[in-house]
Amino acid sequence: MKLYEKFADEIAELIRTGVLAPGQKVPSVRHASSTYGVSPSTVFQAYYLLESRGLILARARSGYFVREQARRPLPEPGISAQQAQTSEVDVSELVFSVLGSLKDPGTVPFGSAFPSPDLFPLARLARSMARAVRELSPGAVIADMTEGNADLRRQIALRYMVGGVMLPLDELIVTNGAMEALNLCLQCVTRPGDLVAIEAPAFYATLQVLERLELKAVEIPVHPREGIDLASLAESLQRLPIKACWFMSSLQNPLGASMREEKKRALYELLQRHQVPLIEDDVYAELYFGTQPPWPVKSFDREGLVMHCGSFSKCLAPGYRVGWVAGGRYAEQIRRLKLMTTISPSVPAQAALADYLQHGGYDRHLRRLRHALESQQASMLASAARHFPAETRVTRPSGGYFLWFEFPEQVDSLKLFRLALAQGISLAPGPIFSATRRFGNCARLNHGHPWDAASERAMEVLGRIIGSF
Numbered sequence: 001m002k003l004y005e006k007f008a009d010e011i012a013e014l015i016r017t018g019v020l021a022p023g024q025k026v027p028s029v030r031h032a033s034s035t036y037g038v039s040p041s042t043v044f045q046a047y048y049l050l051e052s053r054g055l056i057l058a059r060a061r062s063g064y065f066v067r068e069q070a071r072r073p074l075p076e077p078g079i080s081a082q083q084a085q086t087s088e089v090d091v092s093e094l095v096f097s098v099l100g101s102l103k104d105p106g107t108v109p110f111g112s113a114f115p116s117p118d119l120f121p122l123a124r125l126a127r128s129m130a131r132a133v134r135e136l137s138p139g140a141v142i143a144d145m146t147e148g149n150a151d152l153r154r155q156i157a158l159r160y161m162v163g164g165v166m167l168p169l170d171e172l173i174v175t176n177g178a179m180e181a182l183n184l185c186l187q188c189v190t191r192p193g194d195l196v197a198i199e200a201p202a203f204y205a206t207l208q209v210l211e212r213l214e215l216k217a218v219e220i221p222v223h224p225r226e227g228i229d230l231a232s233l234a235e236s237l238q239r240l241p242i243k244a245c246w247f248m249s250s251l252q253n254p255l256g257a258s259m260r261e262e263k264k265r266a267l268y269e270l271l272q273r274h275q276v277p278l279i280e281d282d283v284y285a286e287l288y289f290g291t292q293p294p295w296p297v298k299s300f301d302r303e304g305l306v307m308h309c310g311s312f313s314k315c316l317a318p319g320y321r322v323g324w325v326a327g328g329r330y331a332e333q334i335r336r337l338k339l340m341t342t343i344s345p346s347v348p349a350q351a352a353l354a355d356y357l358q359h360g361g362y363d364r365h366l367r368r369l370r371h372a373l374e375s376q377q378a379s380m381l382a383s384a385a386r387h388f389p390a391e392t393r394v395t396r397p398s399g400g401y402f403l404w405f406e407f408p409e410q411v412d413s414l415k416l417f418r419l420a421l422a423q424g425i426s427l428a429p430g431p432i433f434s435a436t437r438r439f440g441n442c443a444r445l446n447h448g449h450p451w452d453a454a455s456e457r458a459m460e461v462l463g464r465i466i467g468s469f
């Protein structure tokens with residue numbers, strides 16, 4: 001943690017505990033700097049941070065004041081109730097009806113699955129695309145369909161190395177987004193009727209894939225901060241013939257949970273004992289807020305039991321449809337399945353990304369993106385504390401761009417979704433994240449767009465609707 005963040009946290013604590021009351025002036029920069037022994041620029045940075053979190057505001061020529069409505073932060077939700085039962089999956093209609101209504105560009109996009117396009121270096125990518133297409137060798141136009149672009153695969157493998165995974169290049173298969181990778185992995189290790197362990201709540205497309213492949217879900221509870229409940233998983237593996245697990249060990253969608261390293265190791269050892277493969281969906285891996293990338297479960301894999309799926313859709317190039325899988329012992333089977341279905345992602349898109357990763361300043365872009373997402377998260381949390389009922393619970397993920405809200409019991413999030421949409425606000429209601437339509441009083445809200453007056457107004461409107469149940 002940087003010094004200014006530490007100092008900001010100390011001031012936030014004074015506000016939270018009421019030592020600094022709403023409306024009160026916070027210490028001037030000069031005063032704070034000499035009292036706390038930090039430089040004026042550290043104090044300024046801390047105050048900017050607190051301002052972006054909605055805790056203080058600047059008044060012209062008067063200094064910084066505690067915001068009037070700055071309220072106690074909302075508490076975090078607990079783990080989802082124990083319910084490791086098997087179930088047929090039938091959510092597609094509900095998911096499509098929700099997704100279909102998110103398309104209106106005039107809507108405040110809290111229900112969206114993507115961050116704002118303005119946060120991506122699209123102009124720089126376009127230059128990479130132009131150069132890559134100009135320089136594409138005639139041979140590559142065909143060869144890259146089967147093998148994938150060699151430069152791109154090398155660049156991806158280098159990023160794995162930094163994240164603690166030494167990956168043989170032939171394990172790496174470039175796919176049409178992570179979605180294709182995840183589908184192929186599941187097809188590789190299951191047959192219709194098989195049981196697959198998934199998270200509760202889970203990314204809705206996971207449920208749709210299970211439904212399409214006629215697989216049955218075993219829902220494992222997830223703690224909003226610590227990730228899946230290993231005891232429940234161990235019990236299910238003991239009792240049921242589970243053929244595969246599909247989990248997100250970092251920045252889980254929709255809860256944002258990230259498992260600690262020891263827990264990831266324990267998960268791997270459990271699966272190794274049962275010889276059950278893990279499909280690790282890690283599409284938000286680059287969006288961590290700390291200083292170190294979280295290591296995937298794949299980093300503990302010595303037997304090729306983990307199929308690790310990643311993507312550029314969420315952090316660099318939505319719409320390019322380029323993802324990948326490090327397929328472990330299943331790599332060859334996955335490669336064949338891909339050749340039998342879509343053959344290859346677009347060769348020019350792969351070449352463009354390879355060029356960008358080598359010359360485009362990817363790490364600089366990622367630092368900016370993470371910083372924007374972190375400050376927008378603080379703004380949404382502060383706004384929720386101002387406008388939502390005090391009994392509302394909310395997650396505080398250490399990355400990504402989703403918050404998961406648990407509203408008071410009587411709130412029906414499907415109804416909330418319809419009422420909010422009528423007012424031009426989208427959200428992702430809880431039941432689309434469950435095979436058994438649970439989480440009826442929950443919703444996922446996206447803070448991936450720059451925070452502005454329209455976002456603040458939308459939170460106020462949502463707060464009023466939630467309060468009316």
Ligand SMILES: Cc1ncc(COP(=O)(O)O)c(C=O)c1O
Nearest residue numbers: 113177178179203253311313323
């Ligand atoms: C958890 C999760 N996995 C996979 C995907 C799909 O990624 P891609 O766009 O690369 O296919 C998404 C996109 O919403 C996601 O949220």
